Amino acid sequence: MHRKAILFLSPSWILLLLFFITPMLLTFGFAFTNLSLTGTDAANIQFIGFQNFTNMFQDPEFRISVFRTLIFLLFSAVVGQVVLGLILALLMKEKRRGFRRFIGVIVIAGWVTPEIVVAFCWVAFLSDAGTFNAILQGIGFEPITWLFTFPMVSVIIANIWHGTAFSMMVFQAALDDVPKSVQEAAVIDGASRWQIFFRVTLPIVKGSIVTNMMLVTLQTLGVFTLIYTMTGGGPGNATQILPIFMYNQAFVNYQFGYGTAISLVLLVIGTVASLLYMRFMKVKL
Amino acid sequence: MKVSKKELVIHYLALIFLAICFLLPFLWLVFASFDQQATQAIKLPEKWTLDNFTAILSDPSNIRSFAIGLFISLGQATIVVIVAGLAAYPLSRYRLRYKRSFLLTILFMTSLPITAVMVPVYQLFLFLNIQDSIIFTTIFLAASGLPYAIWMMKNFMDAVPIELEESAWVDGASVLTSMRKVVGPLMLPGIFTIAIFTFTGSWGNFFVPYILLQTQEKLPASVTLYQFFGNYGIIEYGKLAAFSMLYTMPSIILYIFAQKYMSKGFSLGGASKG
Numbered sequence: 098m099h100r101k102a103i104l105f106l107s108p109s110w111i112l113l114l115l116f117f118i119t120p121m122l123l124t125f126g127f128a129f130t131n132l133s134l135t136g137t138d139a140a141n142i143q144f145i146g147f148q149n150f151t152n153m154f155q156d157p158e159f160r161i162s163v164f165r166t167l168i169f170l171l172f173s174a175v176v177g178q179v180v181l182g183l184i185l186a187l188l189m190k191e192k193r194r195g196f197r198r199f200i201g202v203i204v205i206a207g208w209v210t211p212e213i214v215v216a217f218c219w220v221a222f223l224s225d226a227g228t229f230n231a232i233l234q235g236i237g238f239e240p241i242t243w244l245f246t247f248p249m250v251s252v253i254i255a256n257i258w259h260g261t262a263f264s265m266m267v268f269q270a271a272l273d274d275v276p277k278s279v280q281e282a283a284v285i286d287g288a289s290r291w292q293i294f295f296r297v298t299l300p301i302v303k304g305s306i307v308t309n310m311m312l313v314t315l316q317t318l319g320v321f322t323l324i325y326t327m328t329g330g331g332p333g334n335a336t337q338i339l340p341i342f343m344y345n346q347a348f349v350n351y352q353f354g355y356g357t358a359i360s361l362v363l364l365v366i367g368t369v370a371s372l373l374y375m376r377f378m379k380v381k382l
Numbered sequence: 383m384k385v386s387k388k389e390l391v392i393h394y395l396a397l398i399f400l401a402i403c404f405l406l407p408f409l410w411l412v413f414a415s416f417d418q419q420a421t422q423a424i425k426l427p428e429k430w431t432l433d434n435f436t437a438i439l440s441d442p443s444n445i446r447s448f449a450i451g452l453f454i455s456l457g458q459a460t461i462v463v464i465v466a467g468l469a470a471y472p473l474s475r476y477r478l479r480y481k482r483s484f485l486l487t488i489l490f491m492t493s494l495p496i497t498a499v500m501v502p503v504y505q506l507f508l509f510l511n512i513q514d515s516i517i518f519t520t521i522f523l524a525a526s527g528l529p530y531a532i533w534m535m536k537n538f539m540d541a542v543p544i545e546l547e548e549s550a551w552v553d554g555a556s557v558l559t560s561m562r563k564v565v566g567p568l569m570l571p572g573i574f575t576i577a578i579f580t581f582t583g584s585w586g587n588f589f590v591p592y593i594l595l596q597t598q599e600k601l602p603a604s605v606t607l608y609q610f611f612g613n614y615g616i617i618e619y620g621k622l623a624a625f626s627m628l629y630t631m632p633s634i635i636l637y638i639f640a641q642k643y644m645s646k647g648f649s650l651g652g653a654s655k656g
Binding site for chain 1: 400404421464469476491494498502504506522524528529582585588589604608622629
């Protein structure tokens with residue numbers, strides 16, 4: 098090994114070891130302790146085995162928040178962002194350049210906007226006297242207290258609004274890579290448009306769809322700010338997905354051991370998704 | 383593929399409908415920020431005014447939080463670019479025994495949600511007695527941004543032909559000099575992309591400073607904006623919108639600036655080249 102290589106790699110190794118790998122190892126360690134509050138109590142830390150996990154799996158709040166996390170992932174990441182992103186990219190294909198740009202800029206504005214501002218926009222949009230209820234009343238419907246009556250739907254839609262642009266751009270790039278000659282050949286062979294889409298276009302962009310889906314899933318798994326700002330996990334605990342549950346246990350109830358055990362669950366889900374992602378990407382090094 | 387006229391009209395209508403759905407929540411923010419009598423519903427200001435902006439900007443504590451946010455984000459971006467640049471060099475240029483496992487580890491780390499480690503990170507910061515420190519928050523953020531930056535930096539560096547460097551070495555340049563004078567300038571677009579990506583990610587990050595910083599005077603704009611929402615958000619929509627607009631501006635400006643480089647980054651097919 099070159100001496101220079103070690104020299105050049107060491108700053109990154111030190112930073113990653115200290116602030117990335119150590120916390121991950123600590124997650125494994127702390128998850129089996131009764132670590133609570135801070136200061137003096139932190140000194141009396143005790144190993145309690147699988148106690149946190151037994152408690153966790155018996156905690157109905159935990160089970161329901163895993164369920165909510167899966168709902169959030171399914172509808173806001175997989176169904177929402179990926180499908181809507183694909184629809185947008187397909188619709189925008191072969192349209193006038195100016196029009197494409199115009200639509201693109203509007204969708205991307207939601208993506209560039211920081212999560213916390215996204216939350217404000219949607220709190221206002223969905224509030225009792227907000228724009229959406231004004232439109233509903235305009236066409237003769239009763240106003241609805243969205244954030245209270247349909248809190249999960251509200252945060253899912255806000256997250257779709259924020260994230261779709263990424264999928265759209267990935268799919269646009271993928272669709273642009275589909276060679277025109279292949280499609281033309283299919284047309285000459287008498288294939289219908291649906292056949293071309295399912296038999297030609299889709300197989301070619303399949304790789305991008307799968308990779309993008311994994312990336313969006315991983316990204317959505319870590320969503321905290323959007324929900325924390327919009328609903329704070331409420332009303333009640335209606336939008337308490339795992340990151341919020343983890344935060345509440347660790348920083349509101351000061352149950353750090355328990356909070357870390359929840360972190361570990363998040364990390365395990367993330368690890369599985371991440372390994373799948375690397376598999377799909379077929380990394381060649 | 384010929385699309386019938388009728389279908390084309392449906393396409394355009396569908397796109398315009400979707401665009402309106404995407405536009406409305408954001409448009410509220412823009413209008414409300416220029417309107418002193420802003421409400422929750424979108425409406426054109428009766429009188430366009432900058433009063434909301436001047437009110438936010440005349441509060442020194444808001445200016446301070448913007449400055450802190452800028453310091454953290456610029457600091458993080460600088461550390462990330464330098465450290466990732468150094469790390470990418472041997473990964474791109476040398477044959478190393480553990481290169482494959484190192485790169486796989488890096489790729490694995492890029493996709494882990496940082497949210498999941500914040501509880502132990504807080505414990506670590508308490509243990510090392512470095513909590514409530516802007517500098518260490520910046521360094522932590524830099525570390526969390528490193529995996530992605532190293533991965534990108536290596537790919538960008540692979541695109542720079544080694545022959546150019548060799549001629550610099552022949553002329554007596556050291557590796558560091560050739561990095562600075564030859565490789566660096568050639569991959570400037572890549573460096574900008576990574577720097578801008580890191581900066582905007584950090585600028586928009588609320589969770590990390592919210593956990594790691596406690597003193598009111600040390601909080602960056604993302605956290606003070608959240609507090610403003612909690613304290614006045616329900617009444618002063620105009621000011622909240624103006625604060626949000628000022629906070630969103632750097633992200634938008636940098637995005638426009640980075641757009642021409644970033645388009646390349648979206649073809650995931652090419653990202654697997656290691």
